[in-house]
Each structure stands twice: as C-alpha cells, then as structure tokens.
Amino acid sequence: MTSNKNYPEKTGGQQKVRTLADLARIAGVSAGTVSRALAGKSLVNAETRDRIQTLAREHGFRPNQMASKLRSQKTGLIGVVVPLGHEKQQHISDPFFLTLLGQIADELTESGYDVMLRRVIPDDTTDWLDQLSGSGMVDGVIVIGQSDQFDIIESVAEHYHPLTVWGHHTPGQRHCVVGTDNALGGRMAAEHLIACGARSLAFLGTTTGIEIATRYQAAKAVADAAGIPLVHLPIDLAVATMGPQIEKALPECQADGLFAASDLIAMSALRVLHQHGRTVPNDVQIVSFDDLPLASQTMPPLTTIRQEISLGARMLVEKLKARIAGEDTDHFVNAPQLIVRGTTRSAA
Amino acid sequence: MTSNKNYPEKTGGQQKVRTLADLARIAGVSAGTVSRALAGKSLVNAETRDRIQTLAREHGFRPNQMASKLRSQKTGLIGVVVPLGHEKQQHISDPFFLTLLGQIADELTESGYDVMLRRVIPDDTTDWLDQLSGSGMVDGVIVIGQSDQFDIIESVAEHYHPLTVWGHHTPGQRHCVVGTDNALGGRMAAEHLIACGARSLAFLGTTTGIEIATRYQAAKAVADAAGIPLVHLPIDLAVATMGPQIEKALPECQADGLFAASDLIAMSALRVLHQHGRTVPNDVQIVSFDDLPLASQTMPPLTTIRQEISLGARMLVEKLKARIAGEDTDHFVNAPQLIVRGTTRSAA
DNA sequence: CTGAAAGCGCTAACAC
DNA sequence: GTGTTAGCGCTTTCAG
Numbered sequence: 178m179t180s181n182k183n184y185p186e187k188t189g190g191q192q193k194v195r196t197l198a199d200l201a202r203i204a205g206v207s208a209g210t211v212s213r214a215l216a217g218k219s220l221v222n223a224e225t226r227d228r229i230q231t232l233a234r235e236h237g238f239r240p241n242q243m244a245s246k247l248r249s250q251k252t253g254l255i256g257v258v259v260p261l262g263h264e265k266q267q268h269i270s271d272p273f274f275l276t277l278l279g280q281i282a283d284e285l286t287e288s289g290y291d292v293m294l295r296r297v298i299p300d301d302t303t304d305w306l307d308q309l310s311g312s313g314m315v316d317g318v319i320v321i322g323q324s325d326q327f328d329i330i331e332s333v334a335e336h337y338h339p340l341t342v343w344g345h346h347t348p349g350q351r352h353c354v355v356g357t358d359n360a361l362g363g364r365m366a367a368e369h370l371i372a373c374g375a376r377s378l379a380f381l382g383t384t385t386g387i388e389i390a391t392r393y394q395a396a397k398a399v400a401d402a403a404g405i406p407l408v409h410l411p412i413d414l415a416v417a418t419m420g421p422q423i424e425k426a427l428p429e430c431q432a433d434g435l436f437a438a439s440d441l442i443a444m445s446a447l448r449v450l451h452q453h454g455r456t457v458p459n460d461v462q463i464v465s466f467d468d469l470p471l472a473s474q475t476m477p478p479l480t481t482i483r484q485e486i487s488l489g490a491r492m493l494v495e496k497l498k499a500r501i502a503g504e505d506t507d508h509f510v511n512a513p514q515l516i517v518r519g520t521t522r523s524a525a
Numbered sequence: 526m527t528s529n530k531n532y533p534e535k536t537g538g539q540q541k542v543r544t545l546a547d548l549a550r551i552a553g554v555s556a557g558t559v560s561r562a563l564a565g566k567s568l569v570n571a572e573t574r575d576r577i578q579t580l581a582r583e584h585g586f587r588p589n590q591m592a593s594k595l596r597s598q599k600t601g602l603i604g605v606v607v608p609l610g611h612e613k614q615q616h617i618s619d620p621f622f623l624t625l626l627g628q629i630a631d632e633l634t635e636s637g638y639d640v641m642l643r644r645v646i647p648d649d650t651t652d653w654l655d656q657l658s659g660s661g662m663v664d665g666v667i668v669i670g671q672s673d674q675f676d677i678i679e680s681v682a683e684h685y686h687p688l689t690v691w692g693h694h695t696p697g698q699r700h701c702v703v704g705t706d707n708a709l710g711g712r713m714a715a716e717h718l719i720a721c722g723a724r725s726l727a728f729l730g731t732t733t734g735i736e737i738a739t740r741y742q743a744a745k746a747v748a749d750a751a752g753i754p755l756v757h758l759p760i761d762l763a764v765a766t767m768g769p770q771i772e773k774a775l776p777e778c779q780a781d782g783l784f785a786a787s788d789l790i791a792m793s794a795l796r797v798l799h800q801h802g803r804t805v806p807n808d809v810q811i812v813s814f815d816d817l818p819l820a821s822q823t824m825p826p827l828t829t830i831r832q833e834i835s836l837g838a839r840m841l842v843e844k845l846k847a848r849i850a851g852e853d854t855d856h857f858v859n860a861p862q863l864i865v866r867g868t869t870r871s872a873a
Numbered sequence: 874c875t876g877a878a879a880g881c882g883c884t885a886a887c888a889c
Numbered sequence: 890g891t892g893t894t895a896g897c898g899c900t901t902t903c904a905g
Binding site: 237239240241242243244246247252254257268269270272275276278279280282283286291292293294295296307308311312313314336416417420441444445447448451470471473474475476478 | 585587588589590591592594595600602605616617618620623624626627628630631634639640641642643644655656659660661662684764765767768789792793795796799818819821822823824826
C-alpha cells in the first residue's frame, strides 16, 4: 500500500495533512468544497471533486469522524450492552449471548451502523443504561439480556425511545423486547418428555434469570398437572463451572426425564450420565434449550427447544431502526420450536 | 430510578437541559465551571461543585461525549475488527474468536476503554484498516485474526502504531502480533498421536487460514519423519457446515489417529465415528485444538492443544496500551499446552 | 477559584 | 459551483 520511502507526503516534504483545511489549502479551494467533494455530494464540479479525492488519497487523508458526527448530530453508532447482573463469573462468556452478539453486529453492519460494545456490571451502579443512552455517542441502544435489571431498563425506556432489548416479555412492560416465548418452550419440553414416557423429571439450571425461571415454572406446571414429580437442580450456566455441579447433582437424581436450561448443560449431562453407565435416551431422556449449532453434533444429538437467534438479531435491529426513525414498535415474542433428535425416544 | 410524575425537569417546567451552557445558566455560573465541576477537577470550590453535580443529576444531564472527545482529542475507544476474508459464510460465528472477543471486551472495559466492534469483509476493499485507524474515532485497534489480509495489516502497521493483532507470527513481520505457536502445537498433536500408537493419521480442517495451515504442516513434518502417512481432510471450520462434510469424508478414511483443527471439529467427528461403530480412543484416537470450555464436556472429553484465550486477550490489550503510550512492543507467541483427556490412549 | 474566549475538525446555510 | 460564516458541545488556556 505504501512503500517504505514513498510516504504519502507532499513531494516537497510538507507536514502531514490532518484536516479539511490543510487539504483545502494545497488544493487551492475552501474547506467547504473539500467537505462536499469527499462526501460525494452532487453540488460540486465533477472535475474538482475528482481532483480533491485524488489528492486526499495521495495524502492518506480521512475526515475526522468525531468532528463530523458531532457537527451532523448523527453518530452512526449503536450501543450494544450486556448487563452481567446475576452472573457468577462476571464475564461475557455465555455462548448464546455471544452468538446473538455476533449476529447483531452483522445485522448492524449491514445497515451501515457501527457497534459500540459495552459490558456492564450493574452491582454498584444504577445508571449504566442512562450513561450509555445519554452519552451522545450512540443513535440507539440494544440490551442483550435483562439480567436482574428489568426495572432500570423499564425506567429508562420511559424517556429514551431508541432502545430494544433481548429478553423476556412481561405483560404491560414498556420497553420494546424481542425474545422467545419461554413459557411455551418450557411447556413443550415437559410435554414432550412426558409424551415420550418420562415419569420423573428434573430441571437443570439456575433460575435467577427471568427467562430461565419462566422455562422452569412452565415445565413445573405441566408436570404438576400430569401428576409427575419435577425437581429443580440449580446448575450454573457458565460452562466452566457447570461440569462439577452436574457431576455432583445428577447421580443422586432419579429422574428419567431431564429438562436442561441450555444445550451446554445437556451436553455436560450427557457426559456425566454416560460415565455412570446410564444410557440416553433409553435410561434417561433429555430435552434442552437454544439449539446452538453444536446441538446437532453431540452424541446422541440433542432434542432441544430452538430459539431463532438470527431472527432475534434481525428483529432487534429492525425495530431499533424503526424507533430511531421515531416510530413506535411492538414486542416480538417468537414461538420456539421443538427439534427432535436423539436424546428422547419417539413419543407414543 | 425516576418515578412517573417526578421527571427530571425544573419544577417550573423549563425545557430540558441539554448542554453545559444550559446547566451553567440555571446554576448561575459559567460553562467552564460546570465542565470543571462535573469532571471532578480539584480547581473548583467544593461547595459549588456539589451544587452543580446535584443540579446535573436532578436534570438528568450528561455531557456530550462526542464533543468532549473531539475537544480533548482522546476517544477512549478501541476499534476491534474481525476481518472475514476467507470465511465461507461471512459472519462472526467462530466460537474461538467470539470467546476471544468477549475476553478482549472484558479487558478493555477493565482498562476504562470502550469497544468499537467492526466486522469487515475485505473482498472489495483494501483500506478497511486505514478506514478504522484513520477515522479519528479510536485510540487504537485490535485485529482478531489475520484472515488473508496479512499484507494489508503489515502495510498499515508501518505508519500506524497503536495496533495489535491476534494471529500467526511470521519471522520479520512488522505488526505486533500475539498468538499461539501453531507449529509447536501441530507438532505436539502429531507426536502425541504417534506416541499413543496411531499408525495412520488424518488432519481435519481447511488450511486457508495461515494459523491452521501451520498446524497442518508441522504435523505433516512429524508424520513424514516418522514414516507415517497423514492425509488432509479439508473440513470447513463453521459448525453449521462441518457436520455433513465430516460425515462424508470420515467413513472413507482409514486413519486411526485424527488431528482436528478445532475442538468443534473433534466433537463432530466423535459423533460420526460413533454412528459408524468405531470407538474412541480404542479404534480411533483424536487430538484437537483450542481447549474451549466445552472440550472437557464431550464424551469422552477431548485430548486437545490448549490455547490460552484469556492470556491472549490480556496481552493484546496490554501491548496495545503500551503502544498507545508510545512504547514499542515485541510479539508474544505463547507455547500451547497438551491437555490429555479421554480421546487418546495413554502413551507407552 | 471562576469567567471569558478560543478553538477541536467538520458541515450546512447562506451568499456570491 | 464555491467561498464565507456560524456553529455542533465541550475543554482549556489565560486573565482576573
């Protein structure tokens, strides 16, 4: 791109051109014209435009975006924030969120936005969301996961409009949420397990997050109605720590139907069961949640409740753009889908 | 945070406070003083400072970061860019990169930086890196993966200093790279397989990326030296597409020692082998690469070459900060570690 | 300790 | 078409 000797400098050896004004000077025009020329706006002579663009390229000049954005009052940036309220290990590690984040980034890029990513540990602060939305740095905000910050999000949404949130929908809430119908998913999981002959259930996963709590409660209701016991095993959601917990909890558990809060938990359970000589799906059946790409690659492949991650990302971005444009948007609660693979026997 | 009736507005019902000047007016001081007060600088009367801070809180006022950053010439932002040069499906999906990204975000947050995340498809453009580094939006840039953009990164590094890159180290290169010693890793994998009794090897993974190519070549050299055949099965790295490819390629392959380019490939191979009635590690042994958290949760758990992701993230950030401070930094090539688990038999 | 003034680098009326 | 003029909202000398 640049050879060693041939730096993008005026042959005469002037100092680097850093501003519009610099370029304007050596082009013999005004700063305004350079601005217009570089922006490719029509209101400029084609010839001068080309000349200026060439000059800019030669000198490796690029307009300062900070100044541009300040002046034009459009940042072209979307804040994406992951609140780590109830996470035991406070890091962005959940593969589901990470995948969602990747897709959101893709969607935003497609729409010409840049992503300002922020991790936040809300423990000590109550204004993490205001801080971002009110910073003047972003045109809008996407929150990945409500964590235990529902009320704060709610209160910010009251006066800050360009905001969408991945998470759980509570009737009557104000903030625009997109997510999965976790109650339906929980119901489907329990029903499928029971239909496949399970007679004693266990739910694997901590229920501190509202989404997972909802899955559990729905499953519990189904089990109760069917007169089937369901025990709750509060397994940590982080891959790093779930292993030992499952090794401890599972052997003592007599359930023949497992509902895992995530594919990863199911995967780990698969391993522990095998080590204890219990076969899946013959001795124990499992239904999990998410349907991450790896769900189909386990042994046996996971029967799981699929959340449409890419659809979620698309909706999050689509609705955010609408809100930035001043429109109002409705929630989007997607019905999950039961994907039957190898960890359950066929239903009668 | 805010009750319904008690909006952060002057009781009298003045319009919203948007600027320093606004706040200054109602505080009866000058904008400069407000700026100093809010910044917590010492050169301001404690009493007025408190008064102004209280006022700011009451009115929900926050200084515009765009303006602040422009004026102070420090953005507090680090650009993190993922070039998707040779990826088949051009999305940020690789769990290794995603995990690395998460850790980098954590590290940067810890250091008080915000992350500007950018995905880039370099196919059509040659100035993607200049565009970011020269935008005036970031204080520094981290590139996650060189993809096939080695030369471009190299040329930018020549004149842009605050830049660190995750990837492969080529002797004599200019850009500051941190990564794993892939040659060593490849060697360790092949040697371990052979030491455990494998007599015919296969490498699973496409070698378009330089990191994986290096792993392959190192393994190949070891195999050649030992007089053991090694075939190359160019399996796609994306979870979504690798499954079918492995199902197709593996049954035709007679190797009793598999070197998988990633844990995910190994996991998928595990499944396919099982479906064909071949047991691991008795019939076939596997060594993979990465040691993602899930590597210990498969059945059997993976013997794998561990890359220290969090160390990598830390170095990437640490060196970047040094470079922002004007220092020069050396490369950091970390020796990977062989983690022996259940997919290989014990070495004689 | 505080106010006034001068920009950071760019864009967008408004003239010519 | 292009130059001129005013700022975007903030920080930071420089006086006092």
